[in-house]
Amino acid sequence: MPRGKYTNHKGRNRHFTNPEEIEEQMKREEKERKWREQRGDESSSEEDEEKAKGGKGDSESSDSSEEDSEEEAKAKGVENLIQVENPNRIQKKAKKLSSLNETVKTSAKPELSRREREELERQRAQANYQRLHAEGKTDEARADLARLAIIKQQREEAAKRREEERRQKEAAKQSKTAQVHKALGKKNT
Incomplete structure (x- = not known):
């Protein structure tokens, strides 16, 4: 008995x-194979050889594919009575190269x-709005242009006022210097 409370049961049996x-087993199989050869059941011995070799070779693989199709044809139990198909199972269908090339040509646009469609549509709308805004056809552009016209007019009026004030100051300065000269009795040169 092993000491401790944990025991390992892996190697016991x-x-x-x-x-x-x-x-002995190999001798029995050899006797059965010889007996089949004498009797003429070569097909069963070929099957035994295929099982022993693992189904390698061209002719042997074609035989095994025939056996697989026979096994698929023979249904076990009530499989042949009830036909159930899984709707989630996708069966791969063989596609021809010519049909693949045609689909590639026809579906040039992925x-x-x-989300991608909405993003493209948003970018197109933005570009269109910018173009119309530059041409002055949008409401916002019209409002901006009107505001600019008002500002231009105000600036022109302010410039005229400043020019008028400058002329008045200059005229006042000249009149003042003229009065000073007159009072001093100097002549204008």
């Missing part, structure tokens, strides 16, 4: 075959997702 048993 291992069974190894004796080399003598393996040799399908865009909803």
Whole structure:
């Protein structure tokens, strides 16, 4: 008995075959194969050889594919009575190269997702708005142009006022200097 509370049960029930048993089994199989050859059942011996080899080779693979199709034809239990198909299972269908080339040519534009379509539409609308705004056809552009016209007019009026004030100051300065000269009795040169 092992000490401690944890025991490992992995190696307890291992069974190894004796080399003598393996040799007896191989002899029995050899006798069965010879008996089949004498009797003329070569097809069953070929199947045994295929099983032993693992189904390798061209002719053997074609035989195994025929066997697979026979196995698919033979249904187990009530499979042949009830036909159930999984709607979620996608069966791959063989496509011809010519049809693939045609689909590539016809579908030059890739399908865009909803978000991508909305983004493209938003960019087109933005570009269109910028173009109309530059031409002055939008309400915002008209309001901006009207505001600019008012500002221009105000600036022109302010410039005229400043010019008038400058002339008046200049005229006042000249009149003042003229009075000073007159009072001093100097002549204008």
